[in-house]
Amino acid sequence: MARPLISVPATAKRGEIVEIKALIAHPMETGYRPGPDGRVLPRDIIRRFVCTYNDVEIFSADLFPAMSANPFIAFTTVAVESGTLTFTWTGDNGFSQSETATITVS
């Protein structure tokens, strides 16, 4: 289950500051916890989150083991033009998930 939940306003006025919220299902296993058999569970985290707006990177974040499961990231950007926002999460064990959202700027 690695389904993202994204919130981007469908429409905005040019120059308006819009809030963008991104939530994704991920266990974010730290690599420090012992499992039921006493052995340390291997690390399994999202390491990087990137958001592009019409192929221009507007926000990125590095994630670390101390972050909670199902990480939630919120940030703002300026609505400059209509287009597509692409959200990409990448991490351990080849984890990669992308999601897009469109915004109409008037």
Added chain:
Amino acid sequence: MTACAGVARRALGPMVGAALGIAVAAAAEIPVDERRSGFDFMSRALQDMQRDDTLNPGMLWVLEGEELWHRKAGAGNLSCADCHGEATSSMRGVAARYPSYDEETRRPVDLQGRVNFCRTRHQQAPPLAPESQELLALVAYVAHQSRGMAIAPDPDPRLTPFRDRGRRLFHERQGQLNFSCAHCHDDNWGKRLGGSVIPQAHPTGYPIYRLEWQGLGSLQRRLRNCLVGVRAEPYPYDAPEYVDLELFLMDRARGLTVETPAVRP
């Protein structure tokens, strides 16, 4: 352990008796106008997290459940939607009245039990494991359809003996600490146990996203937490005691609003 408690009780007979007297005097049910969901005891930030669907991690399971609702399963090659149609109408109000009576087993059944009955009886698929992500997702999706509705338990008279059993369990002392559910949740709600507020134990938003769990969990999982907390041996998953307790708890929470998926600390 029982023997130890017995010895201690004999030795401290009069004292414990006096203490019990006080406890019994205080152990009244919470008046209807003072019944409050665990939501009201949370911080403002957590309340916001539950209210905003883009912030509430429980919605991840609800979305997953919506997908599972339409996915065919088992030898019957049926999806939930093939029989029940769109959950938004057919499942509305279901979580507000469950657990309900199952004719075949002649016992009350909770939502997750019902999902698994549907799987084995109609879809001819293996039952989903307790606390599996699929089962939690389906139950969360179904229960979410009743969000905002008042809890109104099933009036079926065949449920009454089971509900009474749940009431007895709620008031029965258990474990090494020798507490009943009522000692905390009827007598001392609103006070603190360690750093946490003791809520009134109304099952308004299950399955819940609990920050401590970093995931979604069922009422059974939560009840196991409390049982372990009083140092009692928890019943195994799907034990009838959990459903009996849920019957009583839902009756006790009558009129409160369904919040699924709720967020709790």
